[in-house]
Amino acid sequence: xxxTKAGHDDLREEDLVxxxxxxxxxxxxxxxxxxxxxxxxxWDGVRNHAAAGHLKAMKVGDQVLFYHSQEGxxxxxxxxVAREAFPDASDPTGKFVAVELTPVRKxxxxxxxxxxxxxxxxxxxxxxxxxxxxxxxxSDADWATILKMAGE
DNA sequence: GCCAACGTTGGC
DNA sequence: GCCAACGTTGGC
Numbered sequence: 001x002x003x004t005k006a007g008h009d010d011l012r013e014e015d016l017v018x019x020x021x022x023x024x025x026x027x028x029x030x031x032x033x034x035x036x037x038x039x040x041x042x043w044d045g046v047r048n049h050a051a052a053g054h055l056k057a058m059k060v061g062d063q064v065l066f067y068h069s070q071e072g073x074x075x076x077x078x079x080x081v082a083r084e085a086f087p088d089a090s091d092p093t094g095k096f097v098a099v100e101l102t103p104v105r106k107x108x109x110x111x112x113x114x115x116x117x118x119x120x121x122x123x124x125x126x127x128x129x130x131x132x133x134x135x136x137x138x139s140d141a142d143w144a145t146i147l148k149m150a151g152e
Numbered sequence: 153g154c155c156a157a158c159g160t161t162g163g164c
Numbered sequence: 165g166c167c168a169a170c171g172t173t174g175g176c
Contacts, residue, residue, distance in 0.1 A: 024161095024162085048161095048170095050171095069163085073162090130170085131168090131170090132162065132169065132171085134162095
């Protein structure tokens, strides 16, 4: 992350977006239960520059909503960043990065995509505005809204 | 540097 | 299984 634009009055994403994120995973490939089983995982394979930018902005301790795509289509749990961005070993070009995540807790009940879409308060959520984005920031307000919808 | 073709993601 | 959205690639 070194070498980004200089200038103290240059607002960068990591200054603006606090510490909440959402990641997608197909549970058939890697579910939240798999994360619990493994205890920790390398979140690699992201090949989209917008998503990679979000990975780079993550800090250790940031909380992450864990969303199941394809099957379930719901936010099921909270995970946390255990290691900040480092080069993704699975990327031959060396341009993309990975982070490491650890499990935190399952939500009392999952929050479905349909429920999120139906809630006007979440209309500006990055993941709703750009459906294919696999890593996205979540505002503090949206974070609180989703946890409440989940019964916390 | 533009743009058409193509591939991938992910909801429906 | 289909299709929309969107990113990437490659020809020019």
